Amino acid sequence: xxxxxxxxxxxxxxxxxxxxxxxxxxxxxxxxxxxxxxxxxxxxxxxxxxxxxxxxxxxxxxxxxxxxxxxxxxxxxxxxxxxxxxxxxxxxxxxxxxxxxxxxxxxxxxxxxxxxxxxxxxxxxxxxxxxxxxxxxxxxxxxxxxxxxxxxxxxxxxxxxxxxxxxxxxxxxxxxxxxxxxxxxxxxxxxxxxxxxxxxxxxxxxxxxxxxxxxxxxxxxxxxxxxxxxxxxxxxxxxxxxxxxxxxxxxxxxxxxxxxxxxxxxxxxxxxxxxxxxxxxxxxxxxxxxxxxxxxxxxxxxxxxxxxxxxxxxxxxxxxxxxxxxxxxxxxxxxxxxxxxxxxxxxxxxxxxxxxxxxxxxxxxxxxxxxxxxxxxxxxxxxxxxxxxxxxxxxxxxxxxxxxxxxxxxxxxxxxxxxxxx
Numbered sequence: 001x002x003x004x005x006x007x008x009x010x011x012x013x014x015x016x017x018x019x020x021x022x023x024x025x026x027x028x029x030x031x032x033x034x035x036x037x038x039x040x041x042x043x044x045x046x047x048x049x050x051x052x053x054x055x056x057x058x059x060x061x062x063x064x065x066x067x068x069x070x071x072x073x074x075x076x077x078x079x080x081x082x083x084x085x086x087x088x089x090x091x092x093x094x095x096x097x098x099x100x101x102x103x104x105x106x107x108x109x110x111x112x113x114x115x116x117x118x119x120x121x122x123x124x125x126x127x128x129x130x131x132x133x134x135x136x137x138x139x140x141x142x143x144x145x146x147x148x149x150x151x152x153x154x155x156x157x158x159x160x161x162x163x164x165x166x167x168x169x170x171x172x173x174x175x176x177x178x179x180x181x182x183x184x185x186x187x188x189x190x191x192x193x194x195x196x197x198x199x200x201x202x203x204x205x206x207x208x209x210x211x212x213x214x215x216x217x218x219x220x221x222x223x224x225x226x227x228x229x230x231x232x233x234x235x236x237x238x239x240x241x242x243x244x245x246x247x248x249x250x251x252x253x254x255x256x257x258x259x260x261x262x263x264x265x266x267x268x269x270x271x272x273x274x275x276x277x278x279x280x281x282x283x284x285x286x287x288x289x290x291x292x293x294x295x296x297x298x299x300x301x302x303x304x305x306x307x308x309x310x311x312x313x314x315x316x317x318x319x320x321x322x323x324x325x326x327x328x329x330x331x332x333x334x335x336x337x338x339x340x341x342x343x344x345x346x347x348x349x350x351x352x353x354x355x356x357x358x359x360x361x362x363x364x365x366x367x368x369x370x371x372x373x374x375x376x377x378x379x380x381x382x383x384x385x386x387x388x389x390x391x392x393x394x395x396x397x398x399x400x401x402x403x404x405x406x407x408x409x410x411x412x413x414x415x416x417x418x419x420x421x422x
Contacts, residue, residue, distance in 0.1 A: 032264045
C-alpha cells in the first residue's frame with residue numbers, strides 16, 4: 001500500500017511539472033505581450049492598461065468566491081479544475097481577433113482577458129486544493145522549488161524565442177500577436193491535458209460548510225487573519241506598480257517586443273537562480289523572515305527602474321527583481337498552506353484569494369491614479385517605501401519586534417546573524 005502511494009506521488013509530481021511547464025508558456029506569453037499589444041498594436045490609453053490589470057483580478061476574486069461555495073462539496077477537485085483551465089486558455093486564441101471589432105477592440109480585448117481570468121480563478125483555487133491533497137506536506141518545499149526551477153526555465157526559453165521572432169515585425173502589426181496568442185492557447189490545452197492525468201484519490205465524504213461557518217472560522221482564526229492582512233498590505237504596494245512598469249518600459253524607455261521579452265527572460269532567470277535558495281531557507285527558518293527579506297528586495301525594483309532609461313539597465317533591474325519575486329511566490333503559498341486548518345483548507349484558501357483578488361483589482365488602478373497626480377519618479381519611490389513597510393509587517397509576525405521591546409535586541413541580532421550569515 002505504501003509503495004503504491006509512493007508511486008502515485010512520484011507520478012503526480014512528474015505530471016505537475018509538465019502541467020506547470022505548459023502553463024507558464026501559456027500564461028507567460030499573454031502576460032508578457034498583452035501590454036505591448038494594447039499600447040502599440042491597439043493604441044490603448046494608460047487607463048486601459050490599468051484596467052487590463054485590475055478587471056481580471058476582480059473577476060478572479062468573484063470566481064474564487066463562487067468556487068469557495070462549490071469546492072468543499074466536491075469529492076474530487078480535478079474535474080472542475082481541468083475544465084476551468086481549458087476554458088481559460090481557449091479564450092487566449094480570441095485575443096488576436098478583437099481588432100475586427102474596430103472601435104471596440106481595446107474594450108473587447110480587456111473583457112475577454114478578464115473572462116479568462118474568471119475561469120482561471122476557479123482553476124487556481126481548485127489547483128491549490130488539489131496539490132494539497134496530492135503532495136504530502138513534508139515534500140512540498142523541495143518539490144515546489146524543483147518545479148519552479150524547471151517551469152521557469154521553460155518559460156524563459158519560450159519567451160526568448162518568441163521575443164526574437166516578434167522583433168522582426170512592426171510593433172503595430174496585429175498578425176504576430178495573433179499567432180503568439182494562438183500558440184499560448186495551444187500550450188494551455190497541453191496544460192489541461194497533464195492536469196487531467198494526475199491521480200486524485202476520491203474523498204469519501206466531502207467537508208461541507210455553510211457560508212456563515214466559513215467566514216466565522218476565518219475571522220476567529222487570528223494567525224490566519226493576520227497573515228491575510230499582511231499579505232494584502234504587501235500586495236497593494238507590489239501590484240500598484242505593475243501597469244506602471246509596462247507604461248515606463250514601452251512609452252518612456254521605448255522598449256520593443258524583443259526588449260520586453262528580454263525583460264521577462266531576465267526576471268525568469270532571476271527566479272531560476274533563487275528558487276532553491278528560498279526553498280532551503282523556508283525549510284530551515286520558516287516563511288516570515290525570508291518573506292521580509294524578499295519584500296525588501298522588491299523595494300529596490302521601482303527605484304532602480306527609474307534610475308535610468310537604458311534598456312540594458314532595465315534587463316539587470318528585472319533580473320534582480322526575479323531574485324526576490326521567486327521568494328514572494330514560493331513563501332506566500334507555503335505560508336498560506338501552513339496557516340490554513342487542514343479540514344477547512346479549501347475554504348480558507350478561497351477566503352485568502354478573494355481578499356487578494358480585490359487587492360489586485362484596486363492596486364493597479366491606484367498606481368495609475370497616483371501617476372495622474374504626481375510624477376512617475378515620485379510614485380515609484382512611494383511604492384518602494386510601501387514595500388519596505390510590508391517587510392516590517394512580515395518581520396513583526398516573527399515576534400522580532402516584541403523581543404526588541406522586551407530588551408532582547410542583542411539576542412535578536414545574534415539570532416539574525418546565525419540565521420543569515422552562518
